Amino acid sequence: MSEQFDTTPGCAARLDAEDPLAHMRDEFVIPVGPTGHDEVYLVGNSLGLQPRAVRTYMEAELDKWGRLGVRGHTEADREPTFPWESYEESLNHQMSVVVGAEPEEVVVMNGLTVNLHLLMTTFYRPSQARFKVLIEEHAFPSDHFAVASQVRHHGRSAEEALVAVSPRPGEDLLSTEDLMAAIAEHGDELALVLLPGVHYYTGQVLPLADLVEAAHGVGAMVGFDLAHAVGNIPLGLHDSGADFAAWCTYKYLNSGPGATAGCFVNQRHLGRTDINRLEGWWGTDRETRFQMETVFDPIPTAEAWQLSNPPVFSMAPIRASLEVFEEAGGMGPLREKSEKQIAYLDHLLDEVLVGRVESITPRSLTERGCQFSLRVIADGHNGLDVFNALESAGVACDWRHPDVIRIAPVPLYNSFADIHRFVQVLDGILS
Numbered sequence: 001m002s003e004q005f006d007t008t009p010g011c012a013a014r015l016d017a018e019d020p021l022a023h024m025r026d027e028f029v030i031p032v033g034p035t036g037h038d039e040v041y042l043v044g045n046s047l048g049l050q051p052r053a054v055r056t057y058m059e060a061e062l063d064k065w066g067r068l069g070v071r072g073h074t075e076a077d078r079e080p081t082f083p084w085e086s087y088e089e090s091l092n093h094q095m096s097v098v099v100g101a102e103p104e105e106v107v108v109m110n111g112l113t114v115n116l117h118l119l120m121t122t123f124y125r126p127s128q129a130r131f132k133v134l135i136e137e138h139a140f141p142s143d144h145f146a147v148a149s150q151v152r153h154h155g156r157s158a159e160e161a162l163v164a165v166s167p168r169p170g171e172d173l174l175s176t177e178d179l180m181a182a183i184a185e186h187g188d189e190l191a192l193v194l195l196p197g198v199h200y201y202t203g204q205v206l207p208l209a210d211l212v213e214a215a216h217g218v219g220a221m222v223g224f225d226l227a228h229a230v231g232n233i234p235l236g237l238h239d240s241g242a243d244f245a246a247w248c249t250y251k252y253l254n255s256g257p258g259a260t261a262g263c264f265v266n267q268r269h270l271g272r273t274d275i276n277r278l279e280g281w282w283g284t285d286r287e288t289r290f291q292m293e294t295v296f297d298p299i300p301t302a303e304a305w306q307l308s309n310p311p312v313f314s315m316a317p318i319r320a321s322l323e324v325f326e327e328a329g330g331m332g333p334l335r336e337k338s339e340k341q342i343a344y345l346d347h348l349l350d351e352v353l354v355g356r357v358e359s360i361t362p363r364s365l366t367e368r369g370c371q372f373s374l375r376v377i378a379d380g381h382n383g384l385d386v387f388n389a390l391e392s393a394g395v396a397c398d399w400r401h402p403d404v405i406r407i408a409p410v411p412l413y414n415s416f417a418d419i420h421r422f423v424q425v426l427d428g429i430l431s
């Protein structure tokens with residue numbers, strides 16, 4: 001593949017000219033950096049850029065609120081507004097496409113950590129004999145806190161109930177073999193496996209379907225945190241067999257700070273009456289909801305887990321964002337471009353920065369999305385200083401303690417020229 005690449009700016013220009021998705025960048029607002037120029041924005045893994053259409057969708061609902069007041073709940077009088085009382089319905093369908101789920105398996109609600117708690121309320125039902133939760137040692141802190149507090153909520157201590165799998169000594173990545181071995185070892189005591197789809201620190205992709213098969217084989221439930229997976233890699237969530245999943249929408253889904261999150265409940269659990277769930281009026285049947293009876297009649301979809309009426313102003317940006325994904329042709333074409341960008345950056349790292357920067361992200365395409373977790377190994381250079389120099393030079397990226405610079409070329413809005421510029425700036429800093 002690398003024959004098609006060289007290290008010249010001309011190569012980046014040619015790749016951009018050949019890119020069928022290059023025009024998608026125009027759908028986004030590009031921040032201006034400290035240098036007074038468009039930033040080389042490589043931090044979409046943390047906060048995705050603003051789609052231009054967000055303003056249209058937000059303003060339409062703001063105007064409607066002003067014009068109609070409470071009637072806005074049932075009326076959608078002008079394009080592109082939607083009745084607030086069913087604001088989530090069509091959005092859930094659009095979202096299910098991005099994660100490869102059936103429409104009834106997905107609901108957009110709350111925040112990511114809140115959703116993890118709600119779903120664990122259903123899917124973590126420890127018994128005297130089966131009470132352990134398998135996580136990874138370097139789980140995102142919020143996930144760790146959520147699991148540890150669930151365990152305590154059920155009267156157990158984290159020490160007795162958490163099984164935390166780490167990379168082997170001296171290694172950065174989780175070994176699938178070690179995860180499988182831990183699942184087998186704790187089998188009879190294991191109630192839940194909760195793992196990321198893509199690891200936030202290393203960018204490693206885990207084999208969802210294999211993990212589900214192993215966990216189900218010992219009788220445990222399985223949930224995934226897809227914060228760094230959704231909008232980054234194609235997902236087949238339904239086919240993976242996972243029991244549940246949750247994700248945020250402000251990273252690769254570009255829906256803005258704190259935007260409403262998503263979750264997935266596998267079809268096999270929908271419509272069940274023998275299930276424990278925290279309930280609210282938005283989970284009960286739409287036809288009878290406003291009769292104000294106190295009989296809970298669960299919607300036979302993941303929407304049964306909804307508690308409150310939808311926060312329209314935190315969901316309108318998601319509509320704009322998912323429309324951009326549709327316009328790009330969905331995750332297939334985006335991944336195709338992403339793989340080319342990954343190969344191009346691999347080439348530049350090998351040719352220009354070898355011996356000075358190493359990537360701890362897996363090399364194999366099946367084990368990574370667009371994030372690169374880079375470690376500075378050049379003599380006499382400190383990673384944090386290098387990160388600060390990148391930021392001052394107009395490259396937006398992020399620093400993750402203790403020693404990783406994360407960058408993510410996002411196929412929706414990053415150009416091949418962005419990738420070239422990043423390597424050129426980093427080369428300059430390290431020279």
Ligand SMILES: *Cc1c(COP(=O)(O)O)cnc(C)c1O
Nearest residue numbers: 111112113140142200225227248
């Ligand atoms: C970004 C991220 C979060 C953030 O949680 P919020 O509830 O959205 O604040 C949690 N877990 C993981 C793995 C993340 O990457």
